[in-house]
Amino acid sequence: MRWSEIDTVPCPVAQAMSVIGDAWTMLIVRDALRGSTRFDEFQRSTRASRAVVAERLTRLVHHGVMERKQYEAHPPRHEYQLTARGRALQPVLMVMAHWSETQLPKPTRSTGRRHTTCGHAFAPVVTCSDCGEPVTHETITYDRPRGSAGRA
Amino acid sequence: MRWSEIDTVPCPVAQAMSVIGDAWTMLIVRDALRGSTRFDEFQRSTRASRAVVAERLTRLVHHGVMERKQYEAHPPRHEYQLTARGRALQPVLMVMAHWSETQLPKPTRSTGRRHTTCGHAFAPVVTCSDCGEPVTHETITYDRPRGSAGRA
Numbered sequence: 001m002r003w004s005e006i007d008t009v010p011c012p013v014a015q016a017m018s019v020i021g022d023a024w025t026m027l028i029v030r031d032a033l034r035g036s037t038r039f040d041e042f043q044r045s046t047r048a049s050r051a052v053v054a055e056r057l058t059r060l061v062h063h064g065v066m067e068r069k070q071y072e073a074h075p076p077r078h079e080y081q082l083t084a085r086g087r088a089l090q091p092v093l094m095v096m097a098h099w100s101e102t103q104l105p106k107p108t109r110s111t112g113r114r115h116t117t118c119g120h121a122f123a124p125v126v127t128c129s130d131c132g133e134p135v136t137h138e139t140i141t142y143d144r145p146r147g148s149a150g151r152a
Numbered sequence: 153m154r155w156s157e158i159d160t161v162p163c164p165v166a167q168a169m170s171v172i173g174d175a176w177t178m179l180i181v182r183d184a185l186r187g188s189t190r191f192d193e194f195q196r197s198t199r200a201s202r203a204v205v206a207e208r209l210t211r212l213v214h215h216g217v218m219e220r221k222q223y224e225a226h227p228p229r230h231e232y233q234l235t236a237r238g239r240a241l242q243p244v245l246m247v248m249a250h251w252s253e254t255q256l257p258k259p260t261r262s263t264g265r266r267h268t269t270c271g272h273a274f275a276p277v278v279t280c281s282d283c284g285e286p287v288t289h290e291t292i293t294y295d296r297p298r299g300s301a302g303r304a
Contacts, residue, residue, distance in 0.1 A: 012252035012263060013182045013245055014175075019256065020248075021175030023166075030165045034294060064257075082289075085255045090289035091278035093165055095247045096172075100164035103237045104171065105216075111164060112295035118283035121295070126243035127279050131270035137234075137242035142186060143264035143273070 019063045020089065024048050025056045026096075029082075032066065033090055037079040065089070094124045171215045172241065176200050177208045178248075181234075184218065185242055189231040217241070246276045 020026060027046045036042055043053045057080055060066040065086040071079050082089075097111050102123075115122045128135050172178060179198045188194055195205045209232055212218040217238040223231050234241075249263050254275075267274045280287050 011182075012249040012256075013178060015256050016248045016252035017175035017178050019252075021178060023169035023173030026165060026169050026173060030163075033289060087289040088251055088255050090292065091287065092244075092247050092251050094287065094292070095244050095278060096168045097164035099240055099244050100168035100171075103240050104164075104167050114293050114295060115280040115282065115285070115287055116291045116293055117285050117287075118280060120280070120282035122283075122287070123281040124278045124287060125281050125284075126247060126276045128267040128270060128272070129275040129277050130267065130272035131274075132277075132284075133267070133269050135243065135246065135267055135269075135274070135276060137185060137239040139268045140242065140246070141266050141268055143266060 016092075019059075019065065020092075022056065024052055025060065026093070028053065028056050028060065029065070029086065029089055030093055032080065032082050032086065033093060037081055039078075039080070042080075060086070091124065095126060098124050168244075171211075171217065172244075174208065176204055177212065178245070180205065180208050180212065181217070181238065181241055182245055184232065184234050184238065185245060189233055191230075191232070194232075212238070243276065247278060250276050 020029065024046060027048075028042050031042055031045045036045065039050075039053065039057070042057070043050055046053065048056075057066065057068075061068050061080070063085075064083055066080045067083055068078050068080055071077055094113070101111075113122065114120065126135050127133060133139075172181065176198060179200075180194050183194055183197045188197065191202075191205065191209070194209070195202055198205065200208075209218065209220075213220050213232070215237075216235055218232045219235055220230050220232055223229055246265065253263075265274065266272065278287050279285060285291075
C-alpha cells in the first residue's frame with residue numbers, strides 16, 4: 001500500500017495520521033493552539049520553507065482543521081484559525097508532549113502548561129470515561145482481534 | 153530548517169515528532185501495542201513495503217522504543233518488543249484514535265477498547281494531574297510566551 005491510500009483504511013489511527021501524520025503539520029497545529037494565526041508566524045516558528053508551510057496550511061484547511069479568513073481588505077491579507085476540529089487536537093498534542101518530557105533522554109524546556117479550572121501547573125493524565133481511573137498499556141484490552149490495518 | 157535538524161529544537165512536541173512523527177511508524181507502534189512482535193506481522197498489517205517496515209523498526213530500536221530480541225537460534229529469528237518507553241505511547245495513540253473517531257467525517261471501526269480496571273468500554277479523557285478535571289483547549293494556558301520553535 002502506498003501512503004496516499006492510507007485514508008482508505010478503516011482504522012482511526014490510520015485516519016488520524018492521514019490528516020496530521022506529518023511532523024511539520026503537527027508543529028503548525030502546536031503553534032495554532034498557542035495562538036498563532038498568520039503565515040509568517042508559522043514560518044518563523046517552524047523554520048520550515050514557505051512552500052512547506054503553505055502546503056501544510058492548505059491541507060489543514062482542506063481537512064477542516066483550520067479556516068482561512070480575510071482580516072484586511074487593502075491589501076487583502078488572510079489568517080488561519082483553528083476550527084472546533086482543530087481545537088480538539090489540544091489533548092493529542094498535550095499527551096504527546098508529556099510522553100516526550102517524561103520518556104525521551106534529551107532535555108526539553110517545559111511547556112509551562114497551567115489548568116485554568118484549578119490554576120495549577122499540571123501533567124495530562126489519560127483516564128477512563130467510565131470509572132475515572134487512569135488508563136495505561138497495562139489496563140487496556142481490545143474486544144476485537146488485534147492485527148491487520150483493515151481490522152485494527 | 154530541514155527536518156533532519158528537528159531534534160535540535162528544545163520543544164517536546166518537536167522532540168516527539170523526531171521519534172514518532174512519521175505515519176508508518178505510528179502504525180507499527182499501534183500494532184505493537186496490540187501485541188504484534190514479528191516483522192511479517194507488521195508488514196502484513198501496515199501493508200508498507202518491507203524496506204519501509206525495516207527502516208522504521210530500526211529507527212524505533214535506535215530510539216529505545218522497541219527492542220530486537222532473538223527468539224529462535226536455528227535459524228536465527230528475531231522479534232520486536234516494546235520497551236517501557238514504547239508502552240508509554242499507549243495514551244498518545246489512544247487519544248489520537250479518539251480524536252479521529254469523534255472529529256473526522258469518515259466512518260472508522262471502533263477500536264473496541266476496554267478498561268480492565270473497571271471492565272467497561274470507554275473513551276479516553278485527558279485530565280489534570282492536580283485537580284482531576286478534564287483539560288481542553290479552553291482550560292489551558294501557558295506560562296511562557298507562545299511562539300517560536302525555539303521557545304515553544
